[in-house]
Amino acid sequence: MAWLLVESSSTNRNVSTPTGKDALxxxxxxxxxxxxxxxxxxxxxxxxxxxxxxxxxxxxxxxxxxxxxxxxxxxxxxxxxxxxxxxxxxxxxxxxxxxxxxxxxxxxxxxxxxxxxxxxxxxxxxxxxxxxxxxxxxxxxxxxxxxxxxWLENQIDHYFEEQHVFSAVDKLRLFNEVVLAVEALHRHTVFHRDIKADNLRADICALKRIVIAIDLGTAALWTSPPALDEYASQVGASGYAPPEAICFFAGDREIAPHADVYALGCLLYELFNMDYFFIAVRNVNAHYDMFLGAMYSKIGAEPDRAQRIAIWKKEIHKLGKSIVTPPIDGVGSSVPEGIAFLLNRILADLVAVDFRRRKPFEQIRRLIWSAIKALENEKAYQLRLARARELRRAREEKVRRREAKLLAMPVAGLH
CATH class of the missing domain: 3.30.200.20 (Phosphorylase Kinase; domain 1)
Structure with missing residues (x-):
């Protein structure tokens, strides 16, 4: 798997030996x-x-x-x-x-x-x-x-590095802003190709926090010609690169934008887990690198773009079925149980091994807000429940005091 061990434009370690968040x-x-x-x-x-x-x-x-x-x-x-x-x-x-x-x-x-x-x-x-x-x-x-x-001062790395400090709602609200930042680039025909926490900053606009993508060194316009005749590997951080970017499609103007969607899935996973997504996907798919190797070899053997896409469709249908998405709520995860099913669905929609199956931004944001609302409703329910319990205890205490007072009063006719 030589292409995975070569340094990308954003890494200084091969993907098999990361040590901490700076490894990428x-x-x-x-x-x-x-x-x-x-x-x-x-x-x-x-x-x-x-x-x-x-x-x-x-x-x-x-x-x-x-x-x-x-x-x-x-x-x-x-x-x-x-x-x-x-x-x-x-x-x-x-x-x-x-x-x-x-x-x-x-x-x-x-x-x-x-x-x-x-x-x-x-x-x-x-x-x-x-x-x-x-x-x-x-x-x-x-x-x-x-x-x-x-100049954008506020980094967002601490949301990933100090996950215990932030609530699930805080993290999901941040992630929604990250999706909006990438969506804004795509709306204006720009794809980034190196989305990661280090390339995102928070800013205040009209008293509201927004997230902005920075470092557009690997970005390109849909209408611009590729800078290279051949892209034999990804152009951004290898740990956030989808299969198609590794397999000769990193410069394809129609396919390359899907890499940003995949990277969003990696970030969502890493907001709730201390492991990188690229490690997690290999933990649940022992043959993942063999899958990449097979796709790389088959697609690389054909120089024609149309034929490469045809090979992708054929081989991903056969080989991609064996790749499963790691659960976002696995051991050590901070995902609340009540929204685990929603976040697993969002993650699967973002990191689908076949880029054609990744869902549009609007659909992802609707699911994010469904998860946020579920947590807020649960919090409101728990507050109402706690208040009801408090009122019940107060009523019970009032009844006990009344009964105690009645018992302490002398009974008429008894001397």
Missing amino acids: YRMDPISSNSLLLIEALEALPLLDGRYKEIRSASFDRATGIKRGCFSLVFSAFDVIEEKKVAIKFYDISPENLRRLYRQEAFRREQLVLQALLGKERCLQLQSALKSYELTVPPGLTIPCEYFVVD
């Missing part, structure tokens, strides 16, 4: 080139005549580790708009400077963001692609491309 997020030692860029920008009084107080947001000086694969993110203050912004630079490490596809993907990201200008629940571009000339010894200059977007 790329964290590498920083290059000397990148460090020079960080030091130069942080010492710069003003970038492009408007951005000051520039600070690295993706490099941990204490550990020397940089988070992310192909970019460096900085926080800054925009003196013109008078607000905090995020500046995203392409990482100029020697390895990245040789990766022409990744450079093109970086440039494409700001084009995708231009298509989302003014759209609700979407990351907003503040400044299109520009270049900063970095001088390096012995007097050479490296053009460093960057663009600027809104």
